[in-house]
Amino acid sequence: MIELAPSILSADFARLGAEAQAAVEGGATVLHVDVMDGHFVPNITIGPPVVASLRKVSKVPLDCHLMIERPDEFIPAFAEAGADWISVHQEACIHLDRTLHLIAAHGCKPGVVINPATPVHALDEVLPLVHHVLVMSVNPGFGGQTFIRSSLKKIELLSRIRESRQLGFRIEVDGGIHHETVADVVRAGAEILVAGSAIFEQGDPSESARQLLKSALHAAKQPVQGLSSAVPGGVAGDGGSSLSLP
Numbered sequence: 188m189i190e191l192a193p194s195i196l197s198a199d200f201a202r203l204g205a206e207a208q209a210a211v212e213g214g215a216t217v218l219h220v221d222v223m224d225g226h227f228v229p230n231i232t233i234g235p236p237v238v239a240s241l242r243k244v245s246k247v248p249l250d251c252h253l254m255i256e257r258p259d260e261f262i263p264a265f266a267e268a269g270a271d272w273i274s275v276h277q278e279a280c281i282h283l284d285r286t287l288h289l290i291a292a293h294g295c296k297p298g299v300v301i302n303p304a305t306p307v308h309a310l311d312e313v314l315p316l317v318h319h320v321l322v323m324s325v326n327p328g329f330g331g332q333t334f335i336r337s338s339l340k341k342i343e344l345l346s347r348i349r350e351s352r353q354l355g356f357r358i359e360v361d362g363g364i365h366h367e368t369v370a371d372v373v374r375a376g377a378e379i380l381v382a383g384s385a386i387f388e389q390g391d392p393s394e395s396a397r398q399l400l401k402s403a404l405h406a407a408k409q410p411v412q413g414l415s416s417a418v419p420g421g422v423a424g425d426g427g428s429s430l431s432l433p
């Protein structure tokens with residue numbers, strides 16, 4: 188099942204409720220909330236009060252992507268504010284297993300995120316614990332960056348691992364998703380598609396969501412062919428060498 192998760196990072200924060208609602212009317216079924224602390228990433232965004240405000244105006248799951256250091260200290264506040272899903276970066280968690288259990292203990296779905304430079308196999312031990320794995324297809328910190336194509340083989344690898352180990356996590360992708368990239372990520376196996384600038388910086392968020400979802404669903408119906416050959420290193424490993432700087 189393909190789901191669209193608009194990132195409110197690119198929304199007009201003065202009109203946040205209306206913009207989020209418009210994206211949901213266009214078919215979005217999750218709202219992605221980017222939390223940045225100015226330490227783990229070179230940018231600062233929002234915290235629990237904004238999640239609490241969104242909770243009041245929207246019924247869809249709130250997917251809180253924590254790009255912060257020491258996430259354990261803030262997980263209770265995000266859960267209290269109404270987060271449904273909370274994801275943390277593998278790179279930010281010294282005791283990742285403990286952090287994922289902490290998220291679940293607060294009644295939220297735990298997710299784990301990997302940066303473009305982090306291999307899928309860094310997650311081997313925690314895959315049975317997570318509701319979703321979020322593959323960053325840009326370096327986190329900003330909206331509107333260029334899609335990093337080496338993320339495609341990481342999505343493919345996750346999909347294979349899930350099948351071979353008979354696990355149930357969902358595969359989410361975040362960064363540079365728009366009309367030119369959405370088909371490739373869907374064919375690689377991504378199911379939850381985060382998009383910020385493609386939804387909130389192209390005019391009507393409702394229509395933008397509708398069109399992007401349409402492209403994604405169309406790609407999901409196409410036979411998978413030739414994807415790996417477009418990615419240096421194919422699907423055999425997850426180290427890859429393709430680089431794309433913003």
Ligand code: DX5
Pocket residue numbers: 194196197219221252325326327328329330331332361362363364381382383384385
């Ligand atoms: C980047 C964020 C993304 C970002 C995506 O650090 O995690 O969610 O908002 O923005 P686009 O879709 O514009 O690349």
Ligand code: ZN
Pocket residue numbers: 194219220221252361381
């Ligand atoms: Zn994000």
